[in-house]
Amino acid sequence: MNNSPINSSDDFTRVPIQLLYNPPQKGDFPSQSFNNWRNGLKNVLSSVESSSKRHERNPIVLFLNDKYVCTYDMYPKAKYHMLLMRRKINTHIGNLTHLNTLNDLDSSNLHELREFHALGRAIATQILEYHRTHEMSRNPPIIMKVGYHAIPSMEPLHLHIISSDLDSACITKREHVVSFTSPLFFVEAEAVEQHLESAFTSSIALTIRKDRAQSIRSYTPMMCVRCGKAAVSVPDWKRHNKQCNKLPTKKESSGRLNSLLGWRRAVVLGEDADGADLIKVGSKKKLA
């Protein structure tokens, strides 16, 4: 079984000390139905559950415990690129199970989200360790990033764990570059936590300013992750990215505000939300 036996306690943030990064073949992923690519990740989760039920090793899984699963990304945009998700089983209490996007989050999710993110960081740390021990000599230094896309293409809620090199044949479009380099579009896990911490009632849900996010993804210049040089085309960006010698820039000061994140009233008991945006004024909130 893939599930490495770790402590039997309910600490779901622990990761085996020696994680092996062994990416699968494309054919190992569940085949996508032609017109239904949006269900791709749901199919991945189903595949994880059925192999787990049969106690079979599943090559698309890097790590799993009773609550969460970390799978390889089918189209990795960097040397190391994984997705962390809440498993769709209820053997352990939690409220992230049925969430699909950042817009489903409110402060009642904060406790479990902290655990989710802590596991993501632990995996990132072990991947860095793997990199140091196996790959350091023939690769430039990297840092690991843990966060969400402001506009995800697939459900359910998934946390990207990705290395900073972005050296991948799967990067073919400017959106690929921007969605992992823009500090606005790539929403750090920490920024989500801090934003939720600033809500003072769980009836206030997080919301993404989607139009802004879209325009950021479409119009932000492609920049080198190491030296900041702007590129004129995707191939130009990739050529420079391969040869730039600078160290990757450390992540921007933690807790930095992400202006794509906002608030709205959460849906209550199946009633339609009025959808009104809320803005914060000092410590108070009022209707925008």
Added chain:
DNA sequence: GTTCTAGAAC
């Protein structure tokens, strides 16, 4: 002529 982007995909 070649490179590159961007829109359709039932």
Added chain:
DNA sequence: GTTCTAGAAC
């Protein structure tokens, strides 16, 4: 999310 490819950009 990707693949394919027409035609824009170089």
